Amino acid sequence: MVEQALSDMKILDLSWYIAGPYCAKYFADFGADVLKIEKPGGGDPARGMGPFYKDDPHPEKSGTFLLLNTNKKGITLNLKSSTGKKIFKELVKDADMVVESFRPHVMPSLGLSYQELEKINPKLVMVSISNFGQTGPYREYLSSELVLNGMGHAMYGCGLADREPAKLGGTILEFQSGTVAAQIAMVAFYAARYQGVSQHVDVSIMETELGSVDRRHPMLVISQYWGEKTSRGELTAGMGFPFGTFPCKDGFFGLAGGMAWFGRTCNAIGVPELAGDPYWDGPSQFNMERRDEFYARYWYPWVTEHTKRECFVACQDAGVLCAPLNTVEDLFWEPHFEKRDYWIEVDHPYTGKLKYPGHLIKSEETPWLMRRRAPLLGEHNAEIYSELGYSKQDMVRLRELDVI
Amino acid sequence: MARAKLPLDGIRVLDTCVVWAGPYAAQLLSDWGAEVIHVESIQRHVDMTRGMVGFKITKDFAATLGPLIGGFPNRDPKDTPQNRSGMFNSYHRNRLSCTMDLNSPKGVEIFKRLIEKSDIFIENNLTDTMKKHGIGYEALKEIKPDIIMISMPGFGNTGPFAYYRALGAHLENYSGHSMLRGYRDTDPSVTTTTYHCDASAGATLAFTAIMALHHRNRTGKGQWIDIGQIETIIPQLGQAVMDYSMNSRVQETLGNRHTSAAPHECYQCKGDDRWLNISVFTDEQWQGLCRAMGNPEWTKDKQFAAALSRHQNQDELNKHMREWTIQHDHYELFHLLQKEGVPSGPVMDDDDCYSDLHLIERGYFNWITHRDTGTFLHPGIAGKMSKMPNNIRRAAPCMGEHNEYVYKEVIGASDEEYDELVREQHIGDTWLAFA
Numbered sequence: 058m059v060e061q062a063l064s065d066m067k068i069l070d071l072s073w074y075i076a077g078p079y080c081a082k083y084f085a086d087f088g089a090d091v092l093k094i095e096k097p098g099g100g101d102p103a104r105g106m107g108p109f110y111k112d113d114p115h116p117e118k119s120g121t122f123l124l125l126n127t128n129k130k131g132i133t134l135n136l137k138s139s140t141g142k143k144i145f146k147e148l149v150k151d152a153d154m155v156v157e158s159f160r161p162h163v164m165p166s167l168g169l170s171y172q173e174l175e176k177i178n179p180k181l182v183m184v185s186i187s188n189f190g191q192t193g194p195y196r197e198y199l200s201s202e203l204v205l206n207g208m209g210h211a212m213y214g215c216g217l218a219d220r221e222p223a224k225l226g227g228t229i230l231e232f233q234s235g236t237v238a239a240q241i242a243m244v245a246f247y248a249a250r251y252q253g254v255s256q257h258v259d260v261s262i263m264e265t266e267l268g269s270v271d272r273r274h275p276m277l278v279i280s281q282y283w284g285e286k287t288s289r290g291e292l293t294a295g296m297g298f299p300f301g302t303f304p305c306k307d308g309f310f311g312l313a314g315g316m317a318w319f320g321r322t323c324n325a326i327g328v329p330e331l332a333g334d335p336y337w338d339g340p341s342q343f344n345m346e347r348r349d350e351f352y353a354r355y356w357y358p359w360v361t362e363h364t365k366r367e368c369f370v371a372c373q374d375a376g377v378l379c380a381p382l383n384t385v386e387d388l389f390w391e392p393h394f395e396k397r398d399y400w401i402e403v404d405h406p407y408t409g410k411l412k413y414p415g416h417l418i419k420s421e422e423t424p425w426l427m428r429r430r431a432p433l434l435g436e437h438n439a440e441i442y443s444e445l446g447y448s449k450q451d452m453v454r455l456r457e458l459d460v461i
Numbered sequence: 462m463a464r465a466k467l468p469l470d471g472i473r474v475l476d477t478c479v480v481w482a483g484p485y486a487a488q489l490l491s492d493w494g495a496e497v498i499h500v501e502s503i504q505r506h507v508d509m510t511r512g513m514v515g516f517k518i519t520k521d522f523a524a525t526l527g528p529l530i531g532g533f534p535n536r537d538p539k540d541t542p543q544n545r546s547g548m549f550n551s552y553h554r555n556r557l558s559c560t561m562d563l564n565s566p567k568g569v570e571i572f573k574r575l576i577e578k579s580d581i582f583i584e585n586n587l588t589d590t591m592k593k594h595g596i597g598y599e600a601l602k603e604i605k606p607d608i609i610m611i612s613m614p615g616f617g618n619t620g621p622f623a624y625y626r627a628l629g630a631h632l633e634n635y636s637g638h639s640m641l642r643g644y645r646d647t648d649p650s651v652t653t654t655t656y657h658c659d660a661s662a663g664a665t666l667a668f669t670a671i672m673a674l675h676h677r678n679r680t681g682k683g684q685w686i687d688i689g690q691i692e693t694i695i696p697q698l699g700q701a702v703m704d705y706s707m708n709s710r711v712q713e714t715l716g717n718r719h720t721s722a723a724p725h726e727c728y729q730c731k732g733d734d735r736w737l738n739i740s741v742f743t744d745e746q747w748q749g750l751c752r753a754m755g756n757p758e759w760t761k762d763k764q765f766a767a768a769l770s771r772h773q774n775q776d777e778l779n780k781h782m783r784e785w786t787i788q789h790d791h792y793e794l795f796h797l798l799q800k801e802g803v804p805s806g807p808v809m810d811d812d813d814c815y816s817d818l819h820l821i822e823r824g825y826f827n828w829i830t831h832r833d834t835g836t837f838l839h840p841g842i843a844g845k846m847s848k849m850p851n852n853i854r855r856a857a858p859c860m861g862e863h864n865e866y867v868y869k870e871v872i873g874a875s876d877e878e879y880d881e882l883v884r885e886q887h888i889g890d891t892w893l894a895f896a
Contacts, residue, residue, distance in 0.1 A: 062676040075699075083668055107720060108704035120703025124696065171847070190845070195819040198799045201740035203717055203725060204806035212727075213736075213810045215653045216644070221727045222736055222808045224717050225657060226641030232697035233661055237489075240668040241844035244493045247671050248468035248849065251678065257847040264825060267814065268840040270485040270552055270663060271629070271656045272529075279532035279547035280811035281837045287528075287811055290653065295527030302639070302650045309649045311634045316530075317508045339516065343525040373625045380631035382639045382649055384711045385701045396620040399692055412706045414696040418669055419617070419687035423676045 061088025062423035066246065068154045069094060069145075070129060071136075073101045075228055076262055077158030077186045078125040079235025080242060084154075085128035086417065086425050092148070092441065093126055093432060097133040097461055100434045101126075110408040116434060117407040123431045124413060127403070131432025132441050133461050136167050140460045145169065147445055149177050154246060158186040161196045171257035182249050183257045184242045186234070190261030200262070202228045209266025211273040211287070218290040230266055237265040298348040298356075302382065305360045310368040312379030315342050325375035326359040405430045435461065465850050467494025472674065473871075474581040475500055475572075476556075477563075479510045481629060481656060482690050483585030483613060484552055485663025490581075490670060491555035492842045492851070498579075498867060499553065500572065501860065503889045504562045509628075511860065512546025517895050534834045543860045543891055544833040550857040554829065554839065558858035559867035560888045563594045567887060572596055574872040576605050580677075581670050585613040585662075585690070588623045598685035607683035609673045613666050617689025629659035632691040641701055645716040661697055662690035721768070723775040724750070727808060728786040730794065736808035737791045739782070739798065744768065749801035753794075754785050831856035861890040 066089040070081040078093075078101070085091040095101050103122040110118035135141040146169075149155065155174065157164060164170050164185070171183045185191055188200035206212040206224040216223035238260045249255040268274050276287045297315020299322060314322035319342060320332030331337045341347045360368060365381030372379045388394060389412060401415035416425045438461055442452055455461045472495040476487040484499075491497035501507070512530055520537045531538075532547030539545065562568035573596070576582065582601065584591055591597050591612065598610045615632055616622035633639050633655060643652030666688055677683055695702060701712040719725040722742045730737050741747050747768075751760045759765075759781050764774040771778055786794060791807040798805040807813060815838060820826065823845075830836040842851040868874040868882070882888045 062672045065679070079696075087672060106700075108700055108707060108710070110707045112708060120707050121700055124699045124703050189819060190823055193819040193823045195799075198806075199802065199804035200806065201725075201738075201742070201804045203719070203727070203738045203740050204804055207727070207736070207738040207808035208806040211655075212738075213808050215655065217647075217651060220644070221717070221729065223643055223653070224727070224738075225655065226638050226714065227698055227700050227712075229638065229657060229694075229697045232699060233657070233664070236661055236664040236668070236693075236697070237843055240489055240664045240671075243668050243671045244468045244844075245846060247675060248846070250675070252466060252468060252470065254466065254468075254848050256849065259845040259847070260843065261823070264820075264823075264841070265843045267820075267825070268843045269657075269660045270481045271660050274840050275529065275532065275548045275551040277811055277814060277840050278551040278837060279528045282532055282534040282547045282834070283528065283536060295525060295531060296529070301654060302634070302652065304648065304650055309634075309639075311631055311639070311654075313628050313630070340518075340522060343522070373622075376626060378626045378628050378631055380627055380635040382634045383637050384640050385637035385695075385698060385705050386711050388635075388637060388695060388702075389705060393616060393620040393622045394692075397617055397689065397692075399689075399695075408707065411703075414692075414699075414702060417665065417688075417692060417696070419619070420669075420673075420684060422680075422682055422684035423673060423686075 061426060064088035064090075066090065066154070067152045068092070068156060069148055069152045070156050072156050072158035072186065074103055074158065075121070075125065075231040076235040076238060077156055078103065079232050080184065080186060080238040081129065081156045082125055082127060083236070083239035084242070086427075087423065088426070091129040092437075093129040093131045094134050094145070095131060095434060097135050097435070097459060100133065104434070115407065123405065123408070126431035127413070128428050129432060130437040130441070131435065132438050133435040135460050136169065138458065138460050140455065140458060142168060144445065144460070146174075146177050149174050149181060152178065152181060153249070154182045154184060154242065156184045156186070156242065161185070161187055161191045175255070180249060180255050182242070182245045182255050184238065184245065184260065185258065186238050186260045186262065188262050190264065191259040202231055205230050205234075205262060205266060209263040209273070210269065211271060211276060214272060214276060214287040214289055216289050218288060222289065231262070233269070234260070234262040234265040294345070295343055297342040298351055303356070303360050305363055305365050305368050307364045309382040310360060310365045310379065311382060312372055312377055314372065314377045314379065318377055321375045321377045322372065325372045325377055326355060328355055331355070401427050403427060403430050406433070464854070467849055468846070469493045469495035469671075472496070472581070473498070473579045474583060474670070475575060475579050476582075477584045477586065477591070479507050479586060481659035482662040483583060483666070484510070485659060486583060486666035486670070487556060488552045488554065489664060489667035496557065497555070498557045498559055498575070498863070499858065500575075501558060501560055502562055503560050503861065503886070503892050504564060506892055506894065510549065511543045512548045518542065541833055541859070541891065543895070550831060550834060551839065553857035554853050555855055556858055557863035557867065558860055559864050560861040560890075562887055563596065565887070569595045571872070573601070573604050575867070576601050576608060578871050579605070580609065580674065582608060582610045583613070583666060583670060584611070587626060588612070588614045588618045602683065605683070607677055607681060609670065609677060609683050609686070611666055611670060611673070611686045611688060613662060613688040613690055615690050617692060618687040629656035629662075629690070630654045632658040632694060636691055636694045636698060637701065638694060638698055641698065641712060641714050643714055643716070645714055645718070658690055658694045661693040662688065665693040718775070721772055723772040724778050724782050725775075726779055726782070728779075728782055730786050730791040731789055732791070735791045737786055737794050738806050738808060740804045741771075742804070746803050747771065749803045750798065753797050753801045753803065757785075827853040829853055829856045832859055832862075859890065861888060864888050864890075
């Protein structure tokens, strides 16, 4: 078996929904031994989240769950029972990290706070991911992707000035908070391994977005610099021209083709003589009337006569930053991703073979690998519990006691 | 004065990152204690990194610029626009800056001396840019065999699009995200440009860098890693991607709505441009919402009795909701609804963020004093560690601010050599074209 970067790392993943499991997936996909612990019966609520294979709402057919839990083994364990707690503490003894995403009162109320677990394993790192953090007046408040958009992300500045603010697509921020949590968890693991300091990490999903580069962080600073609040609909103004998203022959096309890149855009659309002309170029790039004149005379006639693919190729060949507005369907068939071996095929007893997003990075030394599909509910109970020394008869009893 | 121990103490990172994705990664590394040196050039202006256009500008002219490229304090670039960009100053905190001319053999030689003293080198320039400068991985590993280098252009370093250029916004276009957001009743040309792909790529790069460091510590091996920024956002569109994979269905934007939950919208509240998000997933939450509203008669209508019918009749439902929310303050309803167990939250503008009691109690914002712009509140470091501090240690560097430290202390240049570099304008603290 190919050695992966994190193959010496053992993680207990108690997390559910999206952010926590995506955090643990980063480690699992790079070789960590991640054991996903679900509650007996229903398991991770993500098993109840769509989309479902063939639209059949079955706990083993949730696309959300299948994607988020690749490369993990799965057991069921009832942490509310005393036997369940005892088993969990046995597992903690040789784990490097626990990842959990319950509301902040949950782990302490189970007697499984970091202070307790640290006594069992002083080298343990515990990563707690929650909506608003482990402390503060909102710590037990409920959230959603939409709520996170409004409180963490720059939703206030997204949309038209005279309409309601607009969220981003899907649950992209919950995924992103998992990415940021993975980065923080990796840092904490590094501190435990090489600085000799193991600790409890408190990740507030809201704060992962407040510090995000997607406009929120810089605009929080710039609003003070300017003494003005961020408003909706202004961010494409003052970026030179052409800039933004435009209708083309068969869809939409977006580019940053002004300012220093204006000359390249002129080359792409066949009016190279406009480059360097002070009427259009240089400081005129920020003149709104000039912008509208350019759009009417040169830009719209060109962009509406070309397909999004033609616009993309012509502008990229000239060195302009741009892209067509695709749907995810286009990603599945684009030769670029095939050449990069991006998609991978994963077989699963309930769905058969499906394409999943694959190689997150390209590295010969520390590859991203798909070693196993997401676990069925309780799939590895027999394996893990026998490793812990429980016999088959013990397991029958644990099942009867609703522990597993 | 000795400072508290941090997780990445003793790790030195060089960055020649530009615009957003790379600098965000560098920030995430420097936040946790790595010494991250931003290597930049006074000979060449890099668009959108220190924020502004590549020519000298007056205060009047600066007033025509958008906030991301012209976000100067009081909209005034003064004589040092390179040090006054809000975009640069926000997420280059905790970093050092040194200048060198990588277009000259002397600059390349200096860079190599710096590589010898470093652990990691990260960059997000166009494919092969570093190689063309003579500082590609093959050249650097000759000098420092265990160096870790990560290159992260928009579409990755291989494949038909390897030399294609994009901002985060364009990668979102390409990935399909732009078609999954915005209003349901407008076309994408009016959808606000966002840069989420910079965030997904930056955080993934920072994760990868520490992972590679762990691998180096275990095996003694450095390496070069290729990341395509766009490939970090695709999994984050998980439901849309899996729906296509499983069902060949192409999802479309839902606006602020949800596939199955209702009410699930952004509602206007009392006051000037005040908004509240409410998401109701369960019957329990619906009952909580009804209690918060004082159980008005319309909530008993049978068209709102069950989750499925609430979703089917959400246009009608939202009309009633708006009549209620518009009479109240967004924060007042937020607390009231949370007390009743309903997921909800204000759409926070900048002032809401700075005055939010939760964030204040968590000490989230940090006051930072910057040499050229003064003292402002900055968003803090995401993540708190129980035994190590997470405060911002220093403001974003002015251009070339740490030249003396980097040249004399890190690579051991003599006073004479340093003075010579200054004299011949190899290094400095402002773009030569602006001087």
